[in-house]
Amino acid sequence: MAQTSHASNKSSVDDGQLIDLVRNGDMSAFDGLYERHVSVASKVARRNVDNQSDAEDVVAEAFQAVLQSLVAGKGPDTFFRAYLLSTVARLSHHRNRKAGKVVPSGDESVLDQALSDSDPAIGAFESHTIAKAFRALPERWQAVLWYLDVERMKPAAVAPILGLSANAVSALALRAREGLRRQYLQCHISEQADTECSQYVSKLGNYIRGGVSTATERKIREHLNGCSSCTAALAELKDVQGSMRAVLLPLVTGIPAALWAGEGAGLGVLGGMFPAKAA
Incomplete structure (x- = not known):
């Protein structure tokens, strides 16, 4: 019953x-x-x-x-x-x-x-640090990030899918994004053979939030000036939602990223393809 x-x-x-x-x-x-x-x-x-x-x-x-x-x-x-x-x-x-x-x-x-x-054949995900980090998250975190940051749905539309209030969806997303950043840094560190890079990459999360000392900030800046790999990691970390969306959409849906970005073929932004009422 x-x-x-x-x-x-x-x-x-x-x-x-x-x-x-x-x-x-x-x-x-x-x-x-x-x-x-x-x-x-x-x-x-x-x-x-x-x-x-x-x-x-x-x-x-x-x-x-x-x-x-x-x-x-x-x-x-x-x-x-x-x-x-x-x-x-x-x-x-x-x-x-x-x-x-x-x-x-x-x-x-x-x-x-x-x-x-x-x-x-998980190689496609493993070849992208952001995708590998996403896949390592709890499934519920993956879901809220997908709906809000990849499909760009509103919290109110996601709420019934996850069984939460709109405010709880937003709160969950904040935790999930921070978890994604931490996981991304961990994945990036594991890919670095250079121990010097590992030393600085581990501090990038706090660096972005202004949570490091002046001396440490200066050292990180000096390292970034001479390290393209860590500079790229910092850029991706700053726009983790955008990077995740650009990588995950083609991997999950099979549709080239260029089609999602353009207005051709009737796709436009994801709000048009994934209307809130579909949730």
Whole structure:
């Protein structure tokens, strides 16, 4: 009876709860996930398929594939959207390949489940420090960053997806962004063979916030003047939201970043592609 009440009022149940209901045998709960995410899935499919008549089939296959994963106890616990969109992109390109089309080499990463820890071809994410840092975050943090900073949705639109108030969504995002910065620095440090770089990179977070002494600030500035790698890390850290959006969009959706930035093909800014009512 409890499952029925949840399923009948899906708009008030967050994604994590709906996923739990599906895993516990309530297949009707999947309707809520479908209604919440089908619009954006359809748009991503239409941008990826070579034959527009394939888009609807791809979306149906993607939802079915994700449903099977959930029933099997796999797939996302909270972050349904990215798992679905990466599935849509992968199936779209698989269909194109079957039709004899060639996938551009730069898009090969979309043939893999971008956010799946078990994916053997996670190289696309691992090759981008910001993406690697994002993937290392808790799934709930990934979700709030994706919705607010990648899709640029409003907190009020994200609230029902995460089962939080709009204010709580904003507060969660602040913690998640700080966590992303820390994780980014950790990933960047691990990539540096130069111990001098490691010494300064670890201080960049406090440096940005003005939390270092005058003497330390002077030393960091001197190091940055002669280190292009740490200078690039600082720039990416300052605009972690922008960097994350530029890297994650093509990795997850399979759509080249240039299409997201331009107004061509009807995309424009993400607010147009991901309307709040789709949440």
